Amino acid sequence: MSLSAVHGTLSSLKSCQADIGTGMDIVTDVAMDLAETQNEAVHPGIAEMEAMILECAKLDREINYFVDVVQQVTAEVTTQQPESMFSLSAKVKEQFTERIARLSDDELQNHQKVVAFKETMKNSASQAIRESEENVEELDEDLVVTQSQVNFTCPLTQVEMKNPVKNKKCNHHYDEGAILGLIKARHNQKKKCRCPVVGCGNSDVKQSDLIPDQMLRRKIQSQKRQNNST
Template sequence: MANSRPSTIKEDALDSLRLCQRDSENVIETLTSVTLDFIDYNVDPSRIKQMESAMLTQALVSSRVERYIEALEMVKNDILQEQEQFNPASRFNEYLRDVESLSEEDMKSHPIYLKYMGQLQTMREEVGVYSAKDGNNEGFTILTNQRAFICPITQVTIKQPVKNRKCGHNYEESAVREMIRFKHRDNKRVRCPHVGCEHEDMHDSDLEPDRVLQHLIEQSEQKK
């Protein structure tokens, strides 16, 4: 390692951090899926609290990794831009001077945690509504309104649901992205295909995976 060029060392470090970032995203996905299962099957609330605490910890890890990546990228850019020599390690530490002060309490306002808690709230509402309809206290059974699972584009059950951040409607991911690409190719605006929706300017960036709907669809399929 001592003979490696600094640029190579930095690239190796960045590659390792990006790999760590992907691993963190997988952990977040797993924590979310497990917690949704816990809510679905009416597991002891203390277990759900443990999962929420674990998500705070993971959000902190993810936040720090993001900061490390940003700091390395900035040092890399400084090396290319600045004429005068400087100590890369000192500059790196300077960019990270406040990162150790981050705490799990700070993570309660982090987008990762806020999104996670939003998904849990949505799941609680869905389970509460549909369990009441089914007269079942063991958690969600089968949605009485199967239209919630039907893509307005394909008219079949959604397999990979995405939600429109702007209007809240759901679609089959491949179908809606193809629709957006097709319309934008002809320089046309894209209207949400849900009947009655007034959102008239859809973009790929408006879409995000809907873990709650994915979970409900999977559970419904298992219970058929």
């Protein structure tokens, strides 16, 4: 197998990771449906959903490990004799097995989407109750529109967020692609990324601080459906 074929396979695996992430979002949506229907976050089906999320997180981590190992081993091969290609598979298998053996439950629990799932389940039932109470109250329609625009608009792009993430340090929201792009740009400039929300004192936004906000994403999608129906 040529190195170009190896790199092509890695690209396919990375595409699979995107599908895994989408699947985890779908599982979270189903769990939210259960929690909102029962007005409680403790439901037999939710435990099953959490187990599925953890399995997906494990697969995601394993793909990361495999890609890292293959890239490292192939980088070594390019600096050696062509004969070293014959030992490529054995080296990858050995190093990958060692990495997997060190995969801990704590690492899975800290997976971004696992953290997001747990936070969503924690807040889902109480959120449903609050929304029910708010629906009883009569609110000025202009105020509702203004609140929706503030909650749904990314402070970076100034348009409605598609994949909102919450900064666990300052609790501000951004569209995932926009904030990751800003973090990368600042990193390339060897600078820290300041929270783009006006007046925020958080001067060092890191990717590890960001948690997907499934509830907000759900609200945005619901708002879109309502707008389309009208």
